[in-house]
Amino acid sequence: MTSDFVVSKPLAANSVEPNLRSGREYKESLRDARSVILKGKEVEDVTAEPTLMRGIETISAYYDAQFHPETRDDLTSVDPKTGQRFSNAWLVPYNKEDLYAHERTIRVSTAQTFGVFGRPPDYGSTKAISFVAWNHLISQGDPDALARIENFLEVGRRNNLLSADIVVDVQANRKLAANEMKGRLRVIEERSDGVVLSGAKAGNSAFAQGNIGTISMPPPAQNLPEECMIWAAVPANAKGLTLLLREPLTSGREDEDDHPLDSLGEEADGILVFDRVFIPSEYVFSYKNPVTSNIYNTLGQFAFWKIATRLSYRAEIFAGAAQMIVNALGTDHIPAVRAMVAEVIQYAAILRGMMVAAVEQAKPTESGVMLPNHTFVTAGRLHAIEHYPRIMQTLRELSGQGLISRVPRETWERPDVKALLDEYLPGHAVSAWEKNKLFNLIWDMSCGPHAMRVALFENINATPAPALREELYRSYDRSSGITAIKKRLGID
Ligand SMILES: Cc1cc2nc3c(=O)[nH]c(=O)nc-3n(C[C@H](O)[C@H](O)[C@H](O)COP(=O)(O)OP(=O)(O)OC[C@H]3O[C@@H](n4cnc5c(N)ncnc54)[C@H](O)[C@@H]3O)c2cc1C
Known part of the structure; x- marks a missing residue:
């Protein structure tokens, strides 16, 4: 057993892996x-x-x-x-x-x-x-x-x-x-x-x-x-x-x-x-x-990267969700609908790209710890939180009435309505019940009270957008651009 101030309840070590807990x-x-x-x-x-x-x-x-x-x-x-x-x-x-x-x-x-x-x-x-x-x-x-x-x-x-x-x-x-x-x-x-x-x-x-x-x-x-x-x-x-x-x-x-x-x-x-x-x-x-x-933004760098990386994987799920909605509704052939899905894809691709670049351009600190590129993380996180509300709105927009025509399982299973719902509500290459479950997921993702709490969290946890803009202003290296312009214009 480990007895230590931060171990609030000492337990015997796991018999299979002593450093892991089941x-x-x-x-x-x-x-x-x-x-x-x-x-x-x-x-x-x-x-x-x-x-x-x-x-x-x-x-x-x-x-x-x-x-x-x-x-x-x-x-x-x-x-x-x-x-x-x-x-x-x-x-x-x-x-x-x-x-x-x-x-x-x-x-x-x-x-x-x-x-x-x-x-x-x-x-x-x-x-x-x-x-x-x-x-x-x-x-x-x-x-x-x-x-x-x-x-x-x-x-x-x-x-x-x-x-x-x-x-x-x-x-x-x-x-x-x-x-x-x-x-x-x-x-x-x-x-x-x-x-x-x-x-x-x-x-x-x-x-x-x-x-x-x-x-x-x-x-x-x-x-x-x-x-x-x-x-x-x-x-x-x-x-x-x-x-x-x-x-x-x-x-x-x-x-x-x-x-x-x-x-x-x-x-x-x-x-x-x-x-x-x-x-x-x-x-x-x-x-x-x-x-x-005085160095919150420096000390937070590893956390900021983890937060943005999680969001980049969430964004991939949003892109998948957008596609599944339009597939289920059979709206995927409509150019305006495809453009909305593309917007979600763009959100996901930019964010993921920023995170890939951040790791590829990671550098060790003077103390030897490898940290992802801070500029890419900050810009990526800013992109993620600025566009998050719009991406949620796009999922809602794509869904149409799907979000309020959801029928709870207990109602669906009633013998007097099940056959009718199964017959009336199927989507494109998807059963009525599967479509219902999909919109239940989209509701939890973009509409319900918990979705709102998550949106608040994404917006503001570990520094809100204004602070990220300030951090970009402070840390982004624009010296090569400035040098090029000065040289071209002959300015010292
Ligand atoms: C769901 C959720 C979970 C959270 N979890 C955690 C957690 O686990 N740990 C933790 O430490 N914190 C957590 N937070 C708190 C979060 O870190 C803070 O809300 C955030 O840093 C903003 O600080 P504040 O709320 O004190 O804003 P305030 O200082 O009260 O400011 C309110 C608003 O005024 C504006 N504002 C204030 N000052 C400025 C400025 N200088 N420039 C521009 N705009 C400004 C901003 O819009 C800001 O949101 C959580 C918040 C939420 C919503």
């Missing part, structure tokens, strides 16, 4: 007396709460897939030193092969949920990996940070932990300076063996269904007090930590045919309140280090 073991790890409040009530066991359970089952299938011969090599790698497998979520990329391994993992997890879980287990602790990547910067203010991060990565890897991202501060009056915001997470006590945190953080997607959170800071704020400059890891059951969940968007009772995506459950978001939460020094990765508080 779905059953993952679920067991969540029964750790964490404090979660949903609709005014304490959730005693998140694995038994209907609106969290389905999402947990979905994640649990991911954990099981780590052992499955078909997906094992996509989700895990073998440590050459020990010969043991470990989750790619915790793989620090040192070469392109490692990035390809991450890509394979993201492809499998995106296929599992169609990408509606933005913080699947393979997201890992991207921030911790970034710390290794940018250690040459961070070590200027804190030479010992790397040792602590490497220990965390080792513990996360050994225990196959699911980490949420705890970044953004709670929303209050944005006219206030950072030091005036009461809710801003800060160290309120420094001890010889660690720090005590109070305040709150927003978002925290999948924290209720995960094991740990990696705390970091959003982009620099003016007058950021030193006590707010904190990067750390915290287990979901830390004393003094309470997660206030938003209202659920799925019930946990959705029929698989009626709701092919919503029946997989959802990733829960919420406000995380820290009431004197103690973090031991070994899990405080950075404190009062102004370097880390």
Whole structure:
């Protein structure tokens, strides 16, 4: 058994693969007396709460897939030193092969949920990996940070932990300076063996269904007090930590045919309140280090790539969905309809192309970690989120009445209507029932409350469009263009 601050529930190592956990073991790890409040009530066991359970089952299938011969090599790698497998979520990329391994993992997890879980287990602790990547910067203010991060990565890897991202501060009056915001997470006590945190953080997607959170800071704020400059890891059951969940968007009772995506459950978001939460020094990765508080866009690079890569695989699914709609309706011969499908294809092809280019042009950082090309990732992500609403609208447009003529399975199965529906509603080379199921999927993808939450997530998680534009302006190298123009015009 492993006993460690961030391992909220120590379990015996898996008998087949000591660094991996099965779905059953993952679920067991969540029964750790964490404090979660949903609709005014304490959730005693998140694995038994209907609106969290389905999402947990979905994640649990991911954990099981780590052992499955078909997906094992996509989700895990073998440590050459020990010969043991470990989750790619915790793989620090040192070469392109490692990035390809991450890509394979993201492809499998995106296929599992169609990408509606933005913080699947393979997201890992991207921030911790970034710390290794940018250690040459961070070590200027804190030479010992790397040792602590490497220990965390080792513990996360050994225990196959699911980490949420705890970044953004709670929303209050944005006219206030950072030091005036009461809710801003800060160290309120420094001890010889660690720090005590109070305040709150927003978002925290999948924290209720995960094991740990990696705390970091959003982009620099003016007058950021030193006590707010904190990067750390915290287990979901830390004393003094309470997660206030938003209202659920799925019930946990959705029929698989009626709701092919919503029946997989959802990733829960919420406000995380820290009431004197103690973090031991070994899990405080950075404190009062102004370097880390000013390089959010640098430290986020690996996470941004993973997010955009997931979206690029989602986009391929959107292109497939658009084609299946027009095939089912027999509208694929209409030029205006084909043009709409082409728009979805264009969205997918550009995004995927950007991600391929980002990996092909990956370079090692000064600290030796291989990171995809940041410009391509940023431009690709901006493309993805700017066009996302239009792509969703295009799927709706292509569907016509299909989205509201969906008949629930229980109605369909009534003897007095089944034969009639089977006869009246078939599509082009597709049965009426198959067509019904297709539009159920499109509904979950583009119309339902959960689809809206996913759209909000894609739009804003890990920095919204304005920040991406600013980052492109800051980082894009236009020197060759400027030099060419100056030379042509004879300007110095
Ligand atoms: C579904 C969902 C899940 C999320 N999950 C997580 C998570 O797991 N972890 C996490 O840390 N965060 C998470 N977030 C939060 C997300 O990171 C933030 O919402 C995002 O970074 C924007 O910050 P904010 O909400 O505090 O915006 P605010 O600062 O409150 O601003 C509100 C809006 O004003 C505009 N605005 C504000 N400042 C500027 C500016 N300088 N330039 C241009 N426009 C501006 C933008 O339109 C912005 O959306 C999640 C959000 C959603 C919707």
